[in-house]
Amino acid sequence: MNKKFSSFSEFYPYYLEEHKNKTTKLFHFIGSLFFLFFLISFCIDFEIKKIAYAFLSAYGMAWFSHFFVEKNKPATFYHPIYSFMGDCLMFVEIIAGKHKVL
Secondary structure, eight states: OOOOOSSHHHHHHHHHHTTOSHHHHHHHHHHHHHHHHHHHHHHHHOOTHHHHHHHHHHHHHHHHHIIIIIOSOOGGGTOHHHHHHHHHHHHHHHHTTSSOOO
16 A cells, blocks of 8 residues: 655554564564675675675565565555665564564
8 A cells, every 4th residue: 555654653653564474574584684694794895796685685585575474565665765764673673572573
């Protein structure tokens, strides 16, 4: 659904609603870990392909979980910036124990 949002604080509850299933959150978390791994690896050796690996692993895992687990369309399709911000915040909140993934 292509809703309009005027701020990230307005968007984030919608983002969480689109990630109700803990398996979807787990796939996002693992994808974000891979993203960080490849980004850090790129910063060490400057192999440009690692930037592609970072995005492919993060979005691949997230989109897979939306299509086959959550059965909805990724928010990235309509709100790419807010969605990226939501991924980052949810990642931190999972580490803090706010969301169950197992």
